[in-house]
Amino acid sequence: MIDFLQLLVYGVVLGSILTLGAIGVSLIFGILRFAHFAHGDIMTLGAFSALAVVSLGLPVLVALPIAMAITAVIAVVIDQTIYRRLRRTAPVILLISSFGMALGLRSLIQLIFGPNNQVFAKGIQMPYRWGDIVVKPDHLLIVGGAIVLVLVVHMFLSHTKMGKAMRAMSDNVDLAAACGIPAERVVMWTWILAGCLATAAGVFLGMDAQLHPVMGWNILLPVFAATILGGIGKPYGAIAGGMVIGIAMELSTMVMPPVYKPAVAFAIMVAMLIWRPQGIFKGQA
Amino acid sequence: MSLLDIKQIHGGYGGMNILNGVDLTADRDEIVVIIGPNGAGKSTLLKAAFGMLKINDGTMTFDGEDITHLRPDQLVGKGISYVPQERNVFPSMTVLENLEMGAYLRKDDYSRQMEWIFELFPRLAERRKQQAGLMSGGERQMVAMGRALMLEPKLLLLDEPTAGLSPLFIDQTFEQVKAINKTGVGILMVEQNARQALHIADRGYVLTTGRNRITDTGANLLANEEVSEVFLGG
Ligand SMILES: Nc1ncnc2c1ncn2[C@@H]1O[C@H](COP(=O)(O)OP(=O)(O)OP(=O)(O)O)[C@@H](O)[C@H]1O
Ligand SMILES: [Mg+2]
Numbered sequence: 001m002i003d004f005l006q007l008l009v010y011g012v013v014l015g016s017i018l019t020l021g022a023i024g025v026s027l028i029f030g031i032l033r034f035a036h037f038a039h040g041d042i043m044t045l046g047a048f049s050a051l052a053v054v055s056l057g058l059p060v061l062v063a064l065p066i067a068m069a070i071t072a073v074i075a076v077v078i079d080q081t082i083y084r085r086l087r088r089t090a091p092v093i094l095l096i097s098s099f100g101m102a103l104g105l106r107s108l109i110q111l112i113f114g115p116n117n118q119v120f121a122k123g124i125q126m127p128y129r130w131g132d133i134v135v136k137p138d139h140l141l142i143v144g145g146a147i148v149l150v151l152v153v154h155m156f157l158s159h160t161k162m163g164k165a166m167r168a169m170s171d172n173v174d175l176a177a178a179c180g181i182p183a184e185r186v187v188m189w190t191w192i193l194a195g196c197l198a199t200a201a202g203v204f205l206g207m208d209a210q211l212h213p214v215m216g217w218n219i220l221l222p223v224f225a226a227t228i229l230g231g232i233g234k235p236y237g238a239i240a241g242g243m244v245i246g247i248a249m250e251l252s253t254m255v256m257p258p259v260y261k262p263a264v265a266f267a268i269m270v271a272m273l274i275w276r277p278q279g280i281f282k283g284q285a
Numbered sequence: 286m287s288l289l290d291i292k293q294i295h296g297g298y299g300g301m302n303i304l305n306g307v308d309l310t311a312d313r314d315e316i317v318v319i320i321g322p323n324g325a326g327k328s329t330l331l332k333a334a335f336g337m338l339k340i341n342d343g344t345m346t347f348d349g350e351d352i353t354h355l356r357p358d359q360l361v362g363k364g365i366s367y368v369p370q371e372r373n374v375f376p377s378m379t380v381l382e383n384l385e386m387g388a389y390l391r392k393d394d395y396s397r398q399m400e401w402i403f404e405l406f407p408r409l410a411e412r413r414k415q416q417a418g419l420m421s422g423g424e425r426q427m428v429a430m431g432r433a434l435m436l437e438p439k440l441l442l443l444d445e446p447t448a449g450l451s452p453l454f455i456d457q458t459f460e461q462v463k464a465i466n467k468t469g470v471g472i473l474m475v476e477q478n479a480r481q482a483l484h485i486a487d488r489g490y491v492l493t494t495g496r497n498r499i500t501d502t503g504a505n506l507l508a509n510e511e512v513s514e515v516f517l518g519g
Contacts, residue, residue: 168378171375177356
């Protein structure tokens with residue numbers, strides 16, 4: 001029982017991180033109709049941008065918004081210089097180019113920051129204990145931060161004109177154009193939003209463990225699994241998808257070695273694609 | 286000069302021309318109906334007027350301005366709204382949000398226009414928080430028309446607004462189209478329920494294989510024997 005609850009805590013932490021990545025993947029898919037393979041490496045980029053700011057002597061939570069801004073700008077630049085030209089070709093070409101972008105970003109990060117593990121803050125945090133359950137302050141920060149960000153995304157999508165335009169375009173591109181919704185501006189905002197969320201995911205991942213140039217790539221599979229579970233292109237579904245995958249991955253370590261965690265995500269993803277490719281939720285959302 | 290003036294338009298979807306020299310005009314005080322057999326190019330003609338077609342020859346003007354090669358997002362701002370035959374709502378969004386998206390380009394206060402649309406379609410007023418994708422075909426058609434009216438267009442392009450509706454909804458839709466036209470919105474409409482449509486039409490165009498076949502007033506077309514036999518099913 002103790003094991004179970006402890007793993008549940010880890011699962012919620014991992015789920016929070018996956019959710020932040022999956023919302024971005026889902027938004028990008030909804031607007032641009034391709035699976036963004038460089039999303040994991042955008043997370044890595046976000047984490048290392050934050051590390052660069054932290055190394056100037058600022059605390060992580062101050063570095064986070066700065067890193068978000070840096071990463072969002074880079075995401076928009078990548079889109080405008082590379083993806084934009086390919087939008088009129090087949091979506092598979094965009095997908096493959098994003099795969100290339102993933103490799104490029106990772107190599108660049110490794111070149112600048114080196115191939116070793118790094119941390120935001122050295123030293124050990126005093127954990128909170130409830131009976132035998134251990135919760136690190138960082139865990140609370142990660143889950144709390146994810147909740148705040150999800151609420152912000154919700155407010156943006158449901159209450160702002162640009163957020164609604166994003167949902168409209170993801171619903172029906174042609175009709176959005178018939179309303180005069182400016183497609184390119186919506187695309188730009190999509191990258192800004194997805195870039196900020198990916199940064200948070202990357203920074204939280206680095207806080208939970210360590211920073212490494214392959215950290216984002218390694219977590220891309222569970223992020224995709226969460227996206228598909230929630231129904232690809234449905235950002236609200238991604239929240240549930242992230243939580244389910246995160247918790248399933250952690251709980252699986254009760255019955256199998258932790259190295260199989262990604263395999264659990266993969267198995268759920270394949271099962272979903274066979275059984276319910278439209279996601280766990282019915283209808284449009 | 287007419288509000289919309291299409292002259293000898295040739296165009297298609299990239300391959301062969303679908304429209305082979307069509308002429309058409311429409312004005313603000315008119316209901317203009319396009320009829321013709323399946324595949325005649327009726328929908329294609331509406332798409333041409335809304336900048337969704339590759340135009341290879343001919344000209345189109347709107348309000349005296351050349352619009353031959355403008356895009357849909359440029360045309361909505363000039364006062365043309367288009368309701369496609371299918372996929373004409375944002376399914377995951379509420380009725381209210383659909384209307385808001387219709388008003389996307391407006392910077393002014395559009396609450397009066399919205400009130401008027403809710404008067405025209407009382408059903409929508411009751412269900413403004415409902416997701417459009419979960420509504421019946423007739424209700425979705427109202428959402429689609431309401432959305433297109435939010436910019437207070439000069440001309441409304443409707444592609445088969447009564448397709449798939451029950452007889453009751455069909456009558457209601459034609460009444461609504463008349464009511465919209467009375468407020469000074471020109472109507473250019475493709476219809477399969479041709480007889481009923483011609484009854485409310487000021488003028489009608491019979492289109493076959495991407496060409497004008499017969500053009501006349503609604504009443505004359507209804508009285509025309511050839512039209513009656515070949516295009517209205519006797
Ligand atoms: N998106 C498209 N791409 C290529 N060809 C198309 C496209 N849409 C229609 N066509 C072709 O253009 C021709 C005219 O089609 P259109 O839809 O305009 O006919 P229609 O008169 O509206 O017929 P219906 O009564 O069935 O709606 C048809 O031969 C059709 O196959
Ligand atoms: Mg048609």
